Amino acid sequence: MTTPYNINDYQNPLFTVDSVLFTIKNNALNVLLVKRANQPFIDHWGLPGGFVDINKDTSTDQTALRKLKEKTNVSPLYLEQLESYSGHERDPRGFSVTLVYFALVPEQAVSTHIETVDDVKWIEVNSLNTLSIAFDHAYIIQQAKTRLQQKALYSMTPVYCLPPCFTIGQFKQVIEAIIEKTIQRKTLIRRIEASDMFETIDKKVKSGGRLAQVYKIKPGVDIVNFERNLSI
Amino acid sequence: MTTPYNINDYQNPLFTVDSVLFTIKNNALNVLLVKRANQPFIDHWGLPGGFVDINKDTSTDQTALRKLKEKTNVSPLYLEQLESYSGHERDPRGFSVTLVYFALVPEQAVSTHIETVDDVKWIEVNSLNTLSIAFDHAYIIQQAKTRLQQKALYSMTPVYCLPPCFTIGQFKQVIEAIIEKTIQRKTLIRRIEASDMFETIDKKVKSGGRLAQVYKIKPGVDIVNFERNLSI
């Protein structure tokens, strides 16, 4: 029953790390796609990612960050594991496993770099069906979107789609773009106060009407989770 | 141990699948541990798991289920991915990635099989420090416990630690063992009704006082999530 361990008895699956990097652009949820330079699915658009480099990476988190930095020139403010996907069918080269992260970044942080290259672009998640996407990445993006929507209902996570200084109006727009539903401004204000994550800065900013108070994240605070969801 | 050069080993990290299988035993959260038959950490206790067998497994889910069935002789009722853990330090053989699942099973379903073997056992999660655990598995078990506790606050997931027919009193004990806090019986009854996941069966059962109504899960229903957490 117990044969001695030998690593060569097993064929290792193909293991990659991919990231779903989201941002809000034009009041819509966008995902970063990369034009594939290699087979399989050459010239198709897919998620940024690749193989672990065990000489450079101290963990798969580092792999995800390294690949994202290669494509966007910045590290995302928020990164967490989504899930891994595996099977014989998802990659023509054979049984494969991809560990998928999902990440958030404010659009301004990467816009200048993205505009200088033509193999990296933002695409609206709701327009994904107009492209032919590599592997099962279209499905993975949908899963990541669902997870982000859930998190937006019970946490302050969407703040990582905002620049360092922001107004409540901007925050509300980001949340609404993610959950695809309007929320009460009052509810957001109550949550901002209850979370104690933010501080006002001595500045107001034009917004088309009355000047808006500017907020920023208090240094060193963790993301706050709430006990109730926003209603769906 | 000297492994011959293998191109796959060089490109790919060591990839394994492990599972944190929980049950409730004696009103306490228990985890299934397996005595390791091989290096590294031979004779230490660790999580059930191993390498993907790409000839047998259609996905990593199947790997987890196959390994659990080897050790317990049953498939768990509940299985989901927890997270993956990676790094150079966690396995002396080099950079490794383990994809960890967490699973729930009623104790009765596996007790007879467990008692016949001596390399598999249940151990109370709160007594883990009395054993020396392989790899970073002690840490992983703590992470899985935290995740299970969170899920118990907003979902009916703990029901998978119960046998097919159960009383509200048993359900309450399972939840309380998981979250390590008492809950209001009334709250559980309200959630059972609101979820519409259960039906009463025409049977009552002794419980030390008044006879208790027996419930079971309606066939084909999905686990229900609530919009509010139980208070912590």
Next chain:
DNA sequence: TTTAATTGTGTCTTAGGGACACTAAAAAAG
């Protein structure tokens, strides 16, 4: 000066968990 737009406040409603009293029914104690 008026109107429109956006920010910010006040407050009532609503849903669901927390608490707890009270009744029901069965077993154990006397």
Next chain:
DNA sequence: CTTTTTTAGTGTCCCTAAGACACAATTAAA
């Protein structure tokens, strides 16, 4: 046989935070 103990189940009030929405404040545009 009666009383006590134990667990099951119900009724109901409280509390908190989200939803709804009116209304005041402030700015720009018409």
